[in-house]
Amino acid sequence: MNETLTDKQCPNCNSYLYYIEYDTEIPYEGKITIKTYTCKTCYYKNVSIQRHEREKPKVMLLRITGKNDLKTIIYRSPDAYIKIPEIDAEISPGIASNGYITTAEGIITSIKEKLSLMGNNKETKVLEERINNILKSNSEEITIIIDDDSGKSKINSSKAKVIEKPI
Numbered sequence: 001m002n003e004t005l006t007d008k009q010c011p012n013c014n015s016y017l018y019y020i021e022y023d024t025e026i027p028y029e030g031k032i033t034i035k036t037y038t039c040k041t042c043y044y045k046n047v048s049i050q051r052h053e054r055e056k057p058k059v060m061l062l063r064i065t066g067k068n069d070l071k072t073i074i075y076r077s078p079d080a081y082i083k084i085p086e087i088d089a090e091i092s093p094g095i096a097s098n099g100y101i102t103t104a105e106g107i108i109t110s111i112k113e114k115l116s117l118m119g120n121n122k123e124t125k126v127l128e129e130r131i132n133n134i135l136k137s138n139s140e141e142i143t144i145i146i147d148d149d150s151g152k153s154k155i156n157s158s159k160a161k162v163i164e165k166p167i
């Protein structure tokens with residue numbers, strides 16, 4: 001890993017930024033290059049990941065109909081949108097979001113946690129209760145939809161439907 005001083009300036013303090021490039025290989029994503037601009041004065045950092053292996057854009061659907069479905073292992077790539085239409089939930093890929101491995105239950109729980117940050121009104125309370133019941137007793141069936149233009153996300157279940165997106 002070597003550092004080079006660039007002519008780009010830090011957005012915070014205008015010092016010149018250093019550039020670091022690092023190649024590595026990670027599960028699910030394959031070969032990647034991590035590109036970092038860093039400021040040695042204020043510790044500003046800008047990290048971007050370049051992938052070298054792409055797959056076809058796809059949409060994956062997993063219908064949650066029973067407790068076992070909640071345990072399904074899911075890899076969410078940094079580019080993936082997650083939607084659960086029945087509870088009107090969507091998780092967008094953040095600016096610097098990383099890929100991660102989780103379960104269907106983990107995704108639903110993270111939606112519930114986001115909900116509790118949105119305040120304490122009646123609607124969020126009702127929705128929170130619905131999500132609790134889905135997690136506890138499968139009170140209703142929901143669909144987890146993963147929309148991923150990088151095609152890297154995976155749902156580890158034979159029940160999952162995969163639809164290739166037209167490019």
Ligand SMILES: [Zn+2]
Pocket residue numbers: 010011012013014015039040041042043044
């Ligand atoms: Zn700086």
